[in-house]
Amino acid sequence: MVVNGAAIEFKKVRKTYGNFVALESFSMNVAAGEFMTLLGPSGSGKTTALNSLAGFTDITSGDILIDGVSIARVPTEKRNIGMVFQNYSLFPHRNVLGNVAFPLEMRGVGRAEIRKRSLKALEIVRLGGLAERMPHELSGGQKQRVAFARAIVFEPRVLLMDEPLGALDLKLREAMQLEIKQYQQQIGCTVIYVTHDQGEALTLSDRLAVMDKGLIRQLGTPQDLYDRPNSRFVAEFIGLNNIIKISGSKHDGAIVDGLGVIRFPSEIQPSQGYLSVRPEHIRRTPTGGHPAIVRQAVFLGDAVRYVVETRNGAELTLAEPRSGENSSLDPGSEIAISFEENRLIHLPE
Amino acid sequence: MKNRPTTLLLLLPAALLVGLLFVLPILGVLSLSVYGDSGFTLGPIRELVGSRVSLVVLERTFWQALTVSVICVVLGYPAAFFMSGLSTKLRAYLVYLILLPFWISILVRTYTWIIILGREGIINRTLAAFGFSPVQILYTDLAVRIAMVQILLPIVVLTCLASMLDIDKGLVKTARSLGATPTQAFVKVFLPLSLSGAATGGIICFILCLGFYVTPALLGGRRSILISNLIDIQVHQSLNWGFAAALATALLIITLACLALFRLLTRGRTEFSSLGVGR
Numbered sequence: 001m002v003v004n005g006a007a008i009e010f011k012k013v014r015k016t017y018g019n020f021v022a023l024e025s026f027s028m029n030v031a032a033g034e035f036m037t038l039l040g041p042s043g044s045g046k047t048t049a050l051n052s053l054a055g056f057t058d059i060t061s062g063d064i065l066i067d068g069v070s071i072a073r074v075p076t077e078k079r080n081i082g083m084v085f086q087n088y089s090l091f092p093h094r095n096v097l098g099n100v101a102f103p104l105e106m107r108g109v110g111r112a113e114i115r116k117r118s119l120k121a122l123e124i125v126r127l128g129g130l131a132e133r134m135p136h137e138l139s140g141g142q143k144q145r146v147a148f149a150r151a152i153v154f155e156p157r158v159l160l161m162d163e164p165l166g167a168l169d170l171k172l173r174e175a176m177q178l179e180i181k182q183y184q185q186q187i188g189c190t191v192i193y194v195t196h197d198q199g200e201a202l203t204l205s206d207r208l209a210v211m212d213k214g215l216i217r218q219l220g221t222p223q224d225l226y227d228r229p230n231s232r233f234v235a236e237f238i239g240l241n242n243i244i245k246i247s248g249s250k251h252d253g254a255i256v257d258g259l260g261v262i263r264f265p266s267e268i269q270p271s272q273g274y275l276s277v278r279p280e281h282i283r284r285t286p287t288g289g290h291p292a293i294v295r296q297a298v299f300l301g302d303a304v305r306y307v308v309e310t311r312n313g314a315e316l317t318l319a320e321p322r323s324g325e326n327s328s329l330d331p332g333s334e335i336a337i338s339f340e341e342n343r344l345i346h347l348p349e
Numbered sequence: 350m351k352n353r354p355t356t357l358l359l360l361l362p363a364a365l366l367v368g369l370l371f372v373l374p375i376l377g378v379l380s381l382s383v384y385g386d387s388g389f390t391l392g393p394i395r396e397l398v399g400s401r402v403s404l405v406v407l408e409r410t411f412w413q414a415l416t417v418s419v420i421c422v423v424l425g426y427p428a429a430f431f432m433s434g435l436s437t438k439l440r441a442y443l444v445y446l447i448l449l450p451f452w453i454s455i456l457v458r459t460y461t462w463i464i465i466l467g468r469e470g471i472i473n474r475t476l477a478a479f480g481f482s483p484v485q486i487l488y489t490d491l492a493v494r495i496a497m498v499q500i501l502l503p504i505v506v507l508t509c510l511a512s513m514l515d516i517d518k519g520l521v522k523t524a525r526s527l528g529a530t531p532t533q534a535f536v537k538v539f540l541p542l543s544l545s546g547a548a549t550g551g552i553i554c555f556i557l558c559l560g561f562y563v564t565p566a567l568l569g570g571r572r573s574i575l576i577s578n579l580i581d582i583q584v585h586q587s588l589n590w591g592f593a594a595a596l597a598t599a600l601l602i603i604t605l606a607c608l609a610l611f612r613l614l615t616r617g618r619t620e621f622s623s624l625g626v627g628r
Contacts, residue, residue, distance in 0.1 A: 076525040089523040106528035
């Protein structure tokens with residue numbers, strides 16, 4: 001089962017419900033075969049974007065194109081888009097095979113062919129032996145696999161997934177993430193994936209769009225967004241981050257609250273906005289640096305995370321990889337810290 | 350917790366009531382049909398089998414019950430479907446309206462039909478105004494059927510509605526995303542999932558029909574009486590209690606047989622999924 005993914009283009013899509021703007025000037029190009037994730041808190045418009053592509057929501061203005069053809073006026077059932085829902089949405093009156101066969105029945109495929117292709121789809125999700133089970137006899141992970149098989153059995157070129165792993169426990173979720181990625185690479189369809197879990201987004205996506213209040217705040221590869229967030233919102237949403245306000249500048253650096261003058265790796269030193277630095281880019285130094293006191297030490301197995309407070313009252317989190325069997329510092333210890341200068345990010349807002 | 354003696358005690362008052370006021374009398378009636386003054390006898394049953402009148406009335410009772418139930422489901426299902434799509438608030442008002450007739454006694458509602466259907470009633474006067482000759486509706490099977498549908502329809506609507514509200518609306522959406530037209534989504538997903546509610550409504554309606562007494566007595570003619578009326582005649586006029594008991598027993602057995610048949614037909618309904626492809 002291999003398909004050519006379709007290219008998707010959102011063109012200035014706007015969707016309002018009364019006075020509430022769910023989606024504002026939403027433009028995005030998704031390449032054929034790409035795994036694109038919409039990441040954001042609830043109410044950020046990510047599900048609205050997905051629903052407008054699926055045809056569940058009429059857009060107020062703008063246009064959506066699949067392979068250059070507008071689908072804004074095409075009814076849901078003619079869009080030929082596979083969709084996986086968070087609550088699985090399996091038909092309770094049909095067994096596993098009956099669920100997977102449904103899209104093929106709707107397309108008037110012959111009975112023998114339906115059986116063959118449905119069983120094939122179940123093989124892909126490794127549920128070949130459960131074809132006769134009823135949905136209520138399945139575990140959460142199995143239900144999710146059936147929903148996935150049902151969404152790909154008619155070989156759609158676009159697959160939409162709305163928080164598909166949201167109802168599963170952490171361990172199963174991580175295992176399913178890898179499976180989903182593997183299936184997608186195997187089948188080749190374009191995927192648009194909606195989640196509020198940033199870890200999931202980083203693991204799965206070729207690119208991701210961080211959304212807030214109906215707007216795309218930043219769109220890029222997981223690495224782009226992790227290394228170069230463009231705003232405080234993105235920096236806080238993805239990964240653990242230290243964000244400190246900048247209150248002015250001098251010729252040799254910016255004045256950062258609680259830290260004093262910090263030199264950014266740029267030509268012009270910022271005078272307002274925020275400093276952003278990841279915990280792994282702060283180090284303990286034997287000499288020099290900023291004096292600080294350890295407030296909290298969290299043992300993470302492969303690393304120790306310290307919450308420290310500088311002499312002027314800035315609170316920072318730093319992560320230190322563990323080597324050997326040295327024990328972590330006790331709260332109250334006095335240390336000095338320094339930053340990896342070229343990893344300091346200036347956030348204008 | 351479930352089967353502790355103390356919790357079982359909670360069941361006692363209701364069980365006693367049912368036992369004393371329902372099971373014992375029923376057994377009494379059942380025994381009346383095979384025990385006469387001179388001990389065990391098959392007389393009443395022989396009388397029943399040999400009585401053309403009772404067989405005709407039994408058949409009519411079934412025919413009425415069946416047609417009324419089918420009409421109620423056919424009228425009630427779409428109404429319930431319409432209501433299931435409304436906002437909770439609007440639906441609550443409609444449920445209230447549907448329950449309104451229950452505040453009025455069946456007797457009064459039945460008499461109302463005489464005003465509507467009678468020879469000088471609203472229908473015939475309207476017909477006369479347009480120059481048509483009057484039609485005989487009152488004191489026919491049709492009049493009984495109309496009134497029974499009116500009385501039983503709310504029950505069917507509410508049973509259907511309850512099962513429809515249990516259906517996850519997302520399933521219809523899912524069906525659409527998988528390629529089903531709105532009609533296909535209804536026929537393949539919504540209808541099968543709401544069928545059990547419709548069937549339950551129909552069967553409740555059917556069983557209630559079998560026991561109707563006031564409506565056929567008031568709106569039906571001599572030839573529209575149902576089994577309850579016949580039993581009443583045996584008890585009050587003919588004073589043939591044995592025969593009345595035999596009729597009651599026959600009614601009970603046939604009702605139970607219908608329930609059993611219904612169970613048999615619906616058992617394993619979910620296994621008959623996906624046009625047999627899934628099997």
